Amino acid sequence: MNQVPREVVAAARTKIRIEGVSMTFDNGVTALSQVNLELAENSFTCLLGPSGCGKSTLLGMIAGFVQPTAGRVLVDGEQVSGASADRGVVFQEYALFPWRTAIGNVEFGPLVRRLPRAQRRSIALDYLALVGLAGHESKYPSELSGGMKQRVAIARAFANSPSVLLMDEPFGALDAQTREILQEEMLRIWQRERKTVVFVTHSISESLFLADRIVVMATKPGTIKAVIDVDLSHPRERTEPGFIALERKVKHMVREEVDKLGVT
């Protein structure tokens, strides 16, 4: 049930279209140059590349936080001009409101949608339970561990029922064990509530574990180097020969880009 046949994925309509997008900052640095990309509805795409390849900038453009200096980003055929509740974002730094409890954070989306209090609460409780935080509702972010904070942030994004979920190195600040657990949880939730996910990471193993498609990005300037369809079935096992072979292939690609950056 959790494996959508490939024909269906291929036939799915385009959700996000990136057309000739470039980004040059005020200081003259070109972060992205002529990027074209189409993402199918309900697909899981990883943007993979070393630091400075512009992957987070690209994600910020889909979110509507930054505007490209050339080209345009379309979601459902409409040009993105600002942030929207239909495009949820999960940040590496969690970005939880420190003055709100866990449930208060998850309630934020329903709150600004002016849902009645009881409904807000029941939505928030459901999603906190979904990420395994039942019983921690009234804790403040300062009382939660990094992994728990990111669970709250994921619940907060899902509770708003966006059709697009943008994740900017969400597990980058977590320890290796927590990271793997959250990757599995993320897949479990995504299989329950399909959304078009764009997931930025610099971890090859993470992208291979999660994604339908991996977009490998080149540096200086940021462009798309390769698009790899990951045909491994879920749940994926990191020790399988297929996984390891693909990992080796992607590693070479990324290494070339890292080498281009020189000594880092």
Added chain:
Amino acid sequence: MLERGSAVARADDEAARRRRSVALRLRLALLRCSSIVIFFALWAAFSFANARYLKFFNPVLMPSPLDVLHTGVELVESGELQRDILASLSRVLQGFGIAAFVGVALGMAVGRSRLLESLVDPMLELLRPIPPLAFLPMMVLWFGIGEASKISFIAYAAFFPIFTTTLEGIKYVDPLLLRAAASLGASRRDLFRYVVLPAATPAIITGLRLGFGLSFFVIVAAEFIAADSGLGYLINDARTFFLVSQMLLGAAVIGLIGFGFNRLLRLLEARLLRWRKTAWS
């Protein structure tokens, strides 16, 4: 089995640590009390020695803590002290109230608009370095020696810290939180109400505390110059008649009231900023 053993050991450690910290806190509290006792003992000893042996000053000029207490009782019985406390407090509360309202409102408005900031900020930067006391004689000329001059003077003095901290609090909200809120569907109004305002609350409270302290600071000076009631008047009036105990009493009462109000504001802060407190405890 091994794990269980270590868990028990950990619990023991935890209990021991807690006992130690309680003992430490008790010792520190005791030390704090003795600090105050020592202060009064030194004062009493010096006053006694001065009167009997040293004769540095005329004994009238160096009253003992007991003399001050005695004067306090007398002034309470005559009703004078209550009248002066009320007069000063009412001025402080009115002046501070105006400063709090104008300072917070203007700080918010200016913090949200770069245009307004460029318009207002240079003006305030021009006035800020001038000690408010420099304007006091002028305010007496403008508003007379009645209540208006003192209230407006307090309002003026307390305005600056309240305005500045509110402005900083509003301006330096973490942009990441604004992005998070915007991507959850918050409108501009929502952003202000649910993100900017709570994020700026710690700064605003700090500003209010500073402003309140300053109100007490300047009320005494204002009452020195032009008043027929208030704690500043009590002190200045006592000077004319060499009533040193009364002067010290006035100072002590101001200190006590300031301390009390600061405590109250701290409590309010702890309540409003529960989320932050838990991070420290």
